[in-house]
Amino acid sequence: MNYKKISIASVAVGMFAAGAAFAQDAEIATWSGFRKGAASFTFDDGAPSHVTDAGPMFKKYGYKATFNLVVNWNPNWSGFQGLADEGHEIASHSNSHGNNMSGEEASSKKNIESHIKQKYGIITVAYPNCNVPNESAVKQNYIVGRICNGSWKGMNDEMGKDGPSNWAQVPATMTGAEGQLKSTNDFTGRMQKVIQSNGWAAFLTHGFQGKNNGNANYSPTDINAIDGALKWAQQNDKDIWVAPMGHVAMYLKERKASKIEPQDGGAANTMAFELKHSIADNISKYDYPLSIRVKSDWKKVEVTQDGAKLESKVDGGYIYFDAVPNAGKIVVKNAAAAAPESSSSAEPPQSSSSEPEVSSSSTTALPTQAFDGRHLAAYVDASGYITVQNAQGLSITVFNSLGNVVRTTKGLGLEQKVYTGAKGVYVVKIGNKAWSLKIK
Template identity: 80%
Template sequence: MMNFNKISIIAVAMFAAGSAYAQNAEIGTWAGFRKGAASFTFDDGAPSQVSDCGPVFDKYGYKATFNLVYNWNPNWSGFQSMADSGHEIASHSNSHGNNMSGEEASSKTNIAGKIKQKYGIITVAYPNCNVPNERSVLQNYIVGRICNGSWQGMSDIMGKNGPSNWAKTPAIMTGSEGQIRSTNDFTGQMQKAAQSGGWVAFLTHGFQGKNNGYATYSPTDLSAIEGALKWAKQNDKDIWVAPMGFVAMYIKERNAAKIEGQTGSNSMTFELKHSIADNVSKYDYPLSIRVKSDWSKVEVTQNGAKIDSKIESGYIYFDAVPNGGKIVVSNGNASSGGNGGNGGNGGSVT
């Protein structure tokens, strides 16, 4: 009887150790475990967005969303180059009529025929901020953008779970006709997003003194945006700046994902999964993970490929793709790898 009890205690202890690693695996509310998120969106496909705006974002290592009108024949090669560098190209309809009802699917198809990018055309911004057929929007896009939420009785800054209706995602108008004109105006909104743990988006057309083509409404001082990006870079630990579609994917994946793990003496193995299924996206945007550990050196792989990681304040940090294969965290100081068979179930932290 004594031997049985000892074996039982050992088994429970081993299971608990395995479970502890899994329970200590957390999914960040925002990428990099930052406090809030911000997205810059630009409408109408202005020439200045390619020649002037894109380079400013690239200078600081940030990416934005550019919403194109298909029939206005924007600089397709220029916007393709921007997509190649990580910016998001999105739909702003075929014709920019007062309401784009009937163009939800065709504008997506038409623009996708001109622009090739990893996640496809997953974002739409409505001309004149008039919401078209919501069902058609959500059948073709993961996010549909309006103008200021406060113009429709909603908050301008969203919470950590995004808008209550993904066909009505707010963005604050900038420029001469909007309330966001200076660097301080931009940074003030980003500070509010970080303080509340939320997400703010901005809506811009052309720029003061630039070649704006059709994007003549409410020109914005580009130097005000550059000042905001400089501030964001200085406060990178607090604010995540990313395209609207990417932030939307992150939120939806994070809310649907769970992480399960098991451990051996010198390695931890996890699986990051969600079951989102639609015809719009694979929802394979990387999620930020951290695992509590006292290891001082590690190597992290997913599906056999090495991924970047760092150790900070007792946590191992890395980004992993949901449904992208097993994640293995190995103790870099171990003389030989271990792979015990005792596992436990973890949970998502959002």
């Protein structure tokens, strides 16, 4: 089963109105999008090829990865900031890559944060040289600590739907010449396995065969093997969720701690809920969106959270949407009888006439300056959703190629799906910044 089922007290919403609805059951998906398994691609050592080769490869398929940097190996900070701006996770791999972290958990985090701006800062650490971590130091500074014992030293690398047994020792499987995963079939076989088990797989890659890897010269991996794995994942995106390690960790921790509480809908043909958890630490706000479905016979719906319109769909007797924990009341309205929403005409933010055509899942920022200490991101994900990142509290407007407004909403959590529609070019405006994106 790929969801957590939560019984909700039946809530009448318009007893005497035609089509009166009752909220009976709500479910939080085990993995985002009600997929059956999760996979995280992690890259160690801050290789030049991670920027020049891995970044474009992941962009091609609409997926995001985790890049673990060694401070003193002088990574391409601007290049990795660019990856962060596109929604990838930047994480710590120590200051010096010595025989152990040598107490560098806090200092490497601070050092990387002085160069890289992303909403949560540095929340993931990958221990160098496959060493056993200082668990207390990990938990004081990060939400997840990755090690590299996955089948590399004959140790267990399987994680089920409840995640690792120890968040300071999250296993990953080595790839490349010295690792277990060498070919596309090796990667896809592992992803098929976690789909069957509702589990989570993490992959550990250093440099690529025949590429500029700098210090990441251990166990080079055939980049075509990963390209093939991402292509397979995109073709099977309904079953496998590919996301950065820190994001999967947030989702999993939130899902295990969250509950759904019924609220007064306030009108007929309306049901309302609140999604809450009480996770608290000094590292993360834990506001990654959780995927929810509500059983209903409504055919057309509108879903909002704290007034922000959420992407939703109706399928197989369920209403599906993503919502952010502790971000306000969720209201689901039966919109079947309502008049269709008309597109309003407005002048979209203009891009440079020399701006190149952008491909699916790419991001062209106009500009990409930090706002309020965070870097905004907008991209098309593997499922064809226009997705924004780091936009909490900001207004979001989506324009089609004719300049018509097709969606207005506001930012909620770390990552938010804001629109999916017909193929074509769209302009997404977040606050006073804009992105040109193409849905294929």
